[in-house]
Amino acid sequence: xxxxxxxxxxxxxxxxxxxxxxxxxxxxxxxxxxxxxxxxxxxxxxxxxxxxxxxxxxxxxxxxxxxxxxxxxxxxxxxxxxxxxxxxxxxxxxxxxxxxxxxxxxxxxxxxxxxxxxxxxxxxxxxxxxxxxxxxxxxxxxxxxxxxxxxxxxxxxxxxxxxxxxxxxxxxxxxxxxxxxxxxxxxxxxxxxxxxxxxxxxxxxxxxxxxxxxxxxxxxxxxxxxxxxxxxxxxxxxxxxxxxxxxx
Numbered sequence: 001x002x003x004x005x006x007x008x009x010x011x012x013x014x015x016x017x018x019x020x021x022x023x024x025x026x027x028x029x030x031x032x033x034x035x036x037x038x039x040x041x042x043x044x045x046x047x048x049x050x051x052x053x054x055x056x057x058x059x060x061x062x063x064x065x066x067x068x069x070x071x072x073x074x075x076x077x078x079x080x081x082x083x084x085x086x087x088x089x090x091x092x093x094x095x096x097x098x099x100x101x102x103x104x105x106x107x108x109x110x111x112x113x114x115x116x117x118x119x120x121x122x123x124x125x126x127x128x129x130x131x132x133x134x135x136x137x138x139x140x141x142x143x144x145x146x147x148x149x150x151x152x153x154x155x156x157x158x159x160x161x162x163x164x165x166x167x168x169x170x171x172x173x174x175x176x177x178x179x180x181x182x183x184x185x186x187x188x189x190x191x192x193x194x195x196x197x198x199x200x201x202x203x204x205x206x207x208x209x210x211x212x213x214x215x216x217x218x219x220x221x222x223x224x225x226x227x228x229x230x231x232x233x234x235x236x237x238x239x240x241x242x243x244x245x246x247x248x
Contacts, residue, residue, distance in 0.1 A: 003194050006157045011242045013170045014204055016179040017215040021207070023181055025225045027057035034121065034147045035181045035225055037207050040064045043144055044116035047106065049092035050123035050149075051078050057121055058082045066119065069110050073099045086110070092124055094134035103135045107142065117144035117208075126151040133168035141176055146206040154191040154198045177206035178215065182243070183222060184236040187229045199236050217244060 019037065027033030032054035046061050051072035058068035059082050067084030073091045093100035107118070120143045122128055128148050132140070156166040184190075184199035191198050221243050228235050 001158055001160055001163060003157055006163055007196065007239070007241070009167070009170070010153070010157065011239070013174060014179050014182050014202070014242050015245065016182050016205075016218050016221075016243075017212070018218050019180060019207065019211075019215055020213040021180075021211070023205075023223060023225065025227075026060045028054070029227045030231060031187070031229045032056040033227065034203055034205060035183070035223055036119075036145055036147060036205055037180055037211075039144065039207070039211055040066060040119075042117050043119050044113040045069060045111075046119040046121060047103070047143075048121045049103075049106075050125070051075055051087070052123070053079050055080050055082055055085075058085055061119070061121075067112070069106070071101070071106065091127070092122070092131050093127055094130040103131060104139045107139055118142045119145045119147075121147045123149040129165045129169040133165070133172050135172065137172070137176070140172065141208070144208050144211055146173070146177060148204050148206075149185065150202050150204055151188075151200070153200055153202060154193060157198065158193060173206065176209055178209050178212050179204055180207045180212075181205040181223065182238060183226050184238055185229050186233050186236045190236055196239055197237065198239065202238070 021037035021039045023035040024038045025033055026036050043066055046066050046068040048058050048068050049071045051070045055078040062083040068082055070078055070085055070087045071090050071092055073089050078087055090099055090101045095102050096105050152162055155162040183203045185201035188200035
């Protein structure tokens with residue numbers, strides 16, 4: 001595959017901008033915490049698939065008056081009691097099948113206010129690509145803010161099956177969502193491809209484009225609020241091409 005072409009394609013999708021809405025940290029100061037725009041008024045619920053052993057994001061978002069719907073078939077309950085939280089023991093996937101449910105079905109079954117916006121915080125170990133690609137546009141557009149842990153980045157840049165899966169998700173999100181923050185997960189490490197250090201996992205925060213005002217290049221990453229997931233491992237850097245617009 002053409003690595004540089006795929007690398008640029010990912011960069012166009014992931015490259016963040018600054019907006020008039022400042023980023024704040026929601027969740028723990030290590031794994032489980034994310035930077036999101038301070039734009040919560042009018043959001044009626046957070047959807048959070050992939051609970052595992054961490055619920056600090058949902059606990060903190062409840063302080064903003066936003067209840068969370070949580071899902072994960074690998075655990076019996078969230079590790080902490082989240083105010084206003086509801087939990088279902090299911091995985092999220094592209095369709096309803098056994099222990100899997102689609103994002104559209106989940107929202108349709110639980111939506112607290114069809115006239116409001118929603119927030120999505122997703123960490124589902126690689127299933128994010130097919131899940132979001134299969135979600136109807138009218139459901140995706142309900143989400144004002146989307147936070148995703150994107151997995152298998154090196155494979156998505158070099159292997160056709162992985163790239164096509166990732167491209168389908170990017171094509172679904174790009175029309176309506178703008179990246180506003182990007183951070184590499186230092187637990188998973190990097191892979192060197194064509195002399196470029198590619199993180200295996202990145203956290204990406206997106207804001208719906210109708211909420212983006214005064215967009216401009218980021219002044220630099222990492223953000224002052226970013227933290228290493230594992231404080232005992234070195235911090236990772238992002239490819240510069242994914243931070244600032246290439247010239248020439």
